[in-house]
Structures are given as structure tokens and as C-alpha cells.
Amino acid sequence: MLEVHRINKRFSSGGIFKKNYITAVDDVSFSINRGETLGLVGESGCGKTTVGKLVLRLIEPTSGKIIFDGVDVTKLRKKELRKLRPRMQMIFQDPDSSLDPRMKIGDSIAEPFRLRGGLSRRVVGERVSDLVETVGLSPEHVNRYPYQMSGGQNQRVVLARALAANPDFVVADEPTSGLDVSVQAQLLNLMNGVKSDLALTIMFITHDLEVVRYMSDRVAVMYGGKILEVGDTEYLFDHAEHPYTRELLAQQSAEDYYVPEDDVNNGDGGCVFCSRCPFAEEVCKNKEPVMVNIGRDHQVLCHRV
Amino acid sequence: MRLRTKNRNILIGMSIVMCLVFIAVFAPLVAPHDPTEADLGARLEPPSKEYPFGTDHLGRCILSRVIYGTRVSLLVGVTVISASLLIGLVLGTASGYFGGLVDEVIMRLVDGFLAIPSMFLALALAGALGPGLTNMMIALIAVEWTSYARVVRGSILSIKDQEFVVASRGLGAGDVYILTRHILPNIISPVIVIATMGVGYAILAAAGLSFLGFGVQPPTPEWGSMLDSGRLFLRKAPHIMVFPGLAIMITVLAFNFLGDGLRDEMDPRFRKEIPH
Numbered sequence: 001m002l003e004v005h006r007i008n009k010r011f012s013s014g015g016i017f018k019k020n021y022i023t024a025v026d027d028v029s030f031s032i033n034r035g036e037t038l039g040l041v042g043e044s045g046c047g048k049t050t051v052g053k054l055v056l057r058l059i060e061p062t063s064g065k066i067i068f069d070g071v072d073v074t075k076l077r078k079k080e081l082r083k084l085r086p087r088m089q090m091i092f093q094d095p096d097s098s099l100d101p102r103m104k105i106g107d108s109i110a111e112p113f114r115l116r117g118g119l120s121r122r123v124v125g126e127r128v129s130d131l132v133e134t135v136g137l138s139p140e141h142v143n144r145y146p147y148q149m150s151g152g153q154n155q156r157v158v159l160a161r162a163l164a165a166n167p168d169f170v171v172a173d174e175p176t177s178g179l180d181v182s183v184q185a186q187l188l189n190l191m192n193g194v195k196s197d198l199a200l201t202i203m204f205i206t207h208d209l210e211v212v213r214y215m216s217d218r219v220a221v222m223y224g225g226k227i228l229e230v231g232d233t234e235y236l237f238d239h240a241e242h243p244y245t246r247e248l249l250a251q252q253s254a255e256d257y258y259v260p261e262d263d264v265n266n267g268d269g270g271c272v273f274c275s276r277c278p279f280a281e282e283v284c285k286n287k288e289p290v291m292v293n294i295g296r297d298h299q300v301l302c303h304r305v
Numbered sequence: 306m307r308l309r310t311k312n313r314n315i316l317i318g319m320s321i322v323m324c325l326v327f328i329a330v331f332a333p334l335v336a337p338h339d340p341t342e343a344d345l346g347a348r349l350e351p352p353s354k355e356y357p358f359g360t361d362h363l364g365r366c367i368l369s370r371v372i373y374g375t376r377v378s379l380l381v382g383v384t385v386i387s388a389s390l391l392i393g394l395v396l397g398t399a400s401g402y403f404g405g406l407v408d409e410v411i412m413r414l415v416d417g418f419l420a421i422p423s424m425f426l427a428l429a430l431a432g433a434l435g436p437g438l439t440n441m442m443i444a445l446i447a448v449e450w451t452s453y454a455r456v457v458r459g460s461i462l463s464i465k466d467q468e469f470v471v472a473s474r475g476l477g478a479g480d481v482y483i484l485t486r487h488i489l490p491n492i493i494s495p496v497i498v499i500a501t502m503g504v505g506y507a508i509l510a511a512a513g514l515s516f517l518g519f520g521v522q523p524p525t526p527e528w529g530s531m532l533d534s535g536r537l538f539l540r541k542a543p544h545i546m547v548f549p550g551l552a553i554m555i556t557v558l559a560f561n562f563l564g565d566g567l568r569d570e571m572d573p574r575f576r577k578e579i580p581h
Contacts, residue, residue: 085477092468100469
């Protein structure tokens with residue numbers, strides 16, 4: 001379904017005279033099979049949201065290839081890309097800013113239909129009320145504005161809007177992190193239900209290991225713009241090989257685990273994690289590790305395995 | 306927009322502006338005399354029954370001239386601000402939304418205009434173009450458009466990377482759709498507020514230019530030039546200056562009230578809509 005091949009993203013800052021570059025995503029490769037959910041875990045600032053946006057080409061990659069359903073998304077022209085867009089949707093972290101504050105809920109959900117065109121007002125209305133029901137909202141919400149709704153309700157609206165586009169692939173960027181625990185659970189159940197009903201392929205970005213375990217078939221662990229370990233969810237939770245993954249699992253959540261930028265080794269050569277790794281050896285500081293396959297669809301980026 | 310409002314500023318401002326519009330439209334019916342007709346037998350007369358605001362040095366009815374002056378002032382205020390708004394919206398949008406080189410060029414242009422004090426620039430332009438209503442309006446538009454371009458650009462910058470805009474693009478929306486459906490509705494209220502206040506400012510500036518002789522030429526009745534002609538008789542016949550002065554003051558105040566009120570009215574909703 002989706003194949004990401006060595007994508008990079010560098011952000012530049014500064015003026016005309018002096019430019020600084022920050023590498024947000026560094027040589028990341030992974031693939032997602034049809035109907036699968038891939039969890040992308042990592043602490044704040046590790047580049048996971050950037051990966052999500054890159055995959056949908058909401059931002060342009062500096063280099064690399066993204067193959068979606070046989071098409072190289074990075075090579076598409078603007079017009080072709082716009083045609084493809086409805087098939088890949090993103091759900092953002094903050095439901096309140098994901099909806100136009102001056103648009104009624106119903107109009108927001110109807111937006112994909114309007115953009116596609118060719119549907120009568122009545123048909124659009126029917127489709128919208130179907131979707132409203134699918135995501136567990138009531139019909140009277142259609143005429144409200146986002147500020148009159150709770151965060152959980154708004155996130156349902158965002159989900160309904162994404163579904164209205166009739167996508168094959170959805171990137172969910174921490175869709176529940178701003179919500180109460182009980183609301184979180186409801187929304188995750190809803191997403192799982194929708195996923196199996198519509199045979200969606202999902203990339204689920206989060207820092208919450210519990211959520212990732214519940215939602216995903218496979219997990220990719222990110223740190224400092226790199227994927228350090230990929231594997232089958234259940235297997236990985238029991239057989240983590242990378243020191244960072246183990247540390248995360250011991251912490252239970254990547255959230256209270258934030259490290260300042262300087263701690264990430266982004267210099268030339270060496271492992272990104274070496275400055276924090278308890279097992280770092282001389283080779284870790286000098287030589288960049290390569291992804292090693294250690295069986296059962298389990299890959300690790302570490303010198304020690 | 307909802308008409309029922311409890312905001313006192315809007316009510317006061319709106320009623321005065323409505324009155325002014327009414328007076329301007331029906332000036333021939335409202336005015337007791339022909340504003341340019343000179344009654345040389347009744348020069349510099351103080352207010353009386355015949356001439357409620359008195360007469361000027363040529364014996365013209367001040368009230369009628371103030372009434373007809375409303376036309377010029379409103380015309381100048383509305384035209385100057387509409388044109389500035391239009392230019393500001395187009396250039397500000399190009400600058401803020403598309404960014405890059407376009408942004409750089411437009412903003413340097415704006416900086417260039419802002420580097421010169423606005424009244425000085427207007428004076429210089431009006432002087433260079435020669436006196437007259439149209440030239441005065443051009444001069445005022447030249448100094449006014451920059452602030453609209455800046456406000457529009459700033460508002461767009463603050464909104465264009467918000468997630469609902471990104472989401473819309475992710476749904477396959479094009480630039481025109483995003484601009485008209487999402488961005489414009491979200492930035493328009495602050496722009497309307499400053500435009501409303503801008504009308505008052507433009508009227509004041511136009512009166513200033515006319516006072517200095519760069520604007521509307523006599524005998525066309527205009528508040529600024531009326532002030533100028535009354536200047537020589539300030540001791541003998543203060544009413545010549547007082548009434549046009551009051552007219553300017555009330556008009557500018559009305560637009561300021563309206564702008565203030567609109568800002569208050571739009572603010573709380575805005576705050577509610579974008580919490581945190």
C-alpha cells in the first residue's frame with residue numbers, strides 16, 4: 001500500500017545570508033501493507049509528525065521516494081496530487097484547530113463532497129447525516145460551530161470529514177492526546193470499528209505506548225529523526241532489541257521522556273542515540289549503524305545486534 | 306451581520322452615519338439655500354432664522370454648505386478606503402499566502418511607503434498631481450493602502466498554517482478555494498474594523514488637504530476648504546469655522562465609535578472560537 005524509501009526532511013531557518021538547517025527526518029524507510037495499522041512511536045520532537053505530513057506530501061521531502069499504491073507521490077504534479085489527495089487523509093492532534101472556526105460542523109463534513117463536485121445539495125445532506133451517525137454524533141450537531149462542541153466531539157467531526165473523502169489510507173497524528181482518558185477510549189474504539197468496516201490502512205502516530213499497543217499491528221520506534229526499530233506489535237513489546245525501545249517500554253510513555261535537542265547526536269557519523277545510550281561503545285560514536293533484519297519482520301538500527 | 310446589538314458604540318456610530326448618508330443623498334431637499342449662491346447683502350452674518358449657521362464672507366449659507374460638504378466627505382472617505390482595502394487585500398494576500406519573492410518585493414514596497422510620514426507623502430503627491438478631488442483621493446489611497454496590506458498579510462500568516470487550512474489542502478482543495486472559503490472569512494473582521502475607523506481618518510486627512518488648498522477647489526463646498534476661508538474672519542465671524550469643524554468632528558467620531566463597537570462586538574466571539 002505504502003512504501004517509504006529513504007526520505008529526508010531538512011528545515012531551514014535564518015535569513016538570506018546565513019541559513020541554519022535542522023534535520024527533522026533522516027533517511028527514514030518503512031512500508032505499510034494494505035489494511036494494516038502501523039504505529040509510529042517516539043517522544044516529542046523526534047520527527048514523527050513530520051513523517052506523517054511528508055507521507056501525504058503536505059510538506060515537501062528534501063529527498064526520498066514515497067510510493068502510494070504503485071504511484072510515486074513525490075513525483076506527482078500539483079494537479080495530479082490534488083486528485084490523489086482524497087485517498088489519503090490526515091487527522092491532526094488538535095481537533096479545535098482542525099476545523100474552520102467560522103464553518104458549521106455540517107459544512108466542514110460536507111467539504112470533501114463539495115470539492116469533488118457533482119452532487120446535489122440533498123445527496124450531500126444525506127451523506128453528511130450518515131457520517132454524523134457513523135461517528136456517533138447526533139443530527140443537531142450539524143448546525144453548530146466548533147466552539148460549541150467539546151474536543152472529543154470535534155475530533156469525531158474531523159474523523160467524519162476524513163471519511164467523507166472516502167480514503168484508503170489515513171494518517172492519525174496523536175488524535176487522542178488532547179482528550180480525557182474515557183473519551184480517548186471511545187474514540188479509539190470508534191477508529192478501530194471504522195477501520196475494519198472500511199478496510200482502511202492507518203498510520204497511527206503517538207507517544208502513548210498503551211494506545212499504540214491497542215491500535216497497531218506493527219510498530220516503528222522513532223528517535224532523532226530516525227526509525228530505530230520496527231516490528232510486529234506484540235512481538236516487539238516482548239522482544240525489544242534496541243536500547244531506546246527498551247527504555248521507552250520501561251517508562252511506559254514517551255511523553256515524560258522529552259530530551260532537549262542537543263542530546264540528539266545529529267553530527268556526522270555515529271548513532272543518533274549514542275549520547276544517551278547506556279551501552280554506547282566507541283563504534284557507536286564513529287560509525288552510523290545500518291538497519292539489520294533480525295527475523296520475523298523485525299528490524300533494528302543498532303551496532304550491538 | 307446581526308442587527309440586534311446592545312453595543313452602545315455601534316448604535317451611536319451607526320445612527321450618526323445613517324443620518325450623514327441621508328443628508329448627503331437628499332442634500333438638495335435638506336439644504337435651505339443653494340450652497341454656492343452668494344447673498345452679498347448678508348455677508349458674515351451670525352446665525353439667524355434665515356441662515357441657521359450664519360453666512361460666510363460671500364454671503365453664502367453655511368448650513369447649506371456644510372450639508373453639501375457631507376457629500377464630498379463621505380465620497381472621499383468611502384472611495385479612498387474601498388480602494389485602499391482592495392489594493393491591500395490583493396497585495397496582502399499575495400504577500401502572506403504565497404510568500405517567497407513576491408512577499409519580499411511587496412513588503413519592501415510597503416516599507417518604502419511607510420518610511421515617509423503619511424501626511425507629508427500625501428501633501429507631496431497632492432502637490433505634484435495638482436489640486437482637485439480625484440488627485441487628492443489618489444494621494445490619500447497612496448498613503449492608506451499600506452496598512453491594509455500589512456494587516457491582511459499578518460492575519461493570513463497567522464492562519465494559513467493552521468490545521469484546518471492544511472486539512473482542506475489535504476482534501477484536495479486548491480488555492481482559490483482555500484482563500485475564499487477558509488482564509489478570507491477568518492481574517493475579514495479585523496480588516497472591517499480598521500477600515501471603518503479608516504473612513505474617519507480619510508475624511509479628516511481630506512479636510513486637512515483641502516484646508517491647505519490641495520483638495521477640493523472653491524466654490525465646491527467642502528469642510529476643509531470652508532475652514533480655510535473662515536480663517537481670516539475668525540475674530541469677527543467664528544461661526545464660519547465652528548460649524549464645518551463640528552461637522553468634521555462628529556463624522557470622524559461617528560466612524561470611530563462604529564469601528565470601536567464593531568471591534569468589541571467581534572472580539573468576544575473570536576475569543577470563544579479560538580480558545581487556549
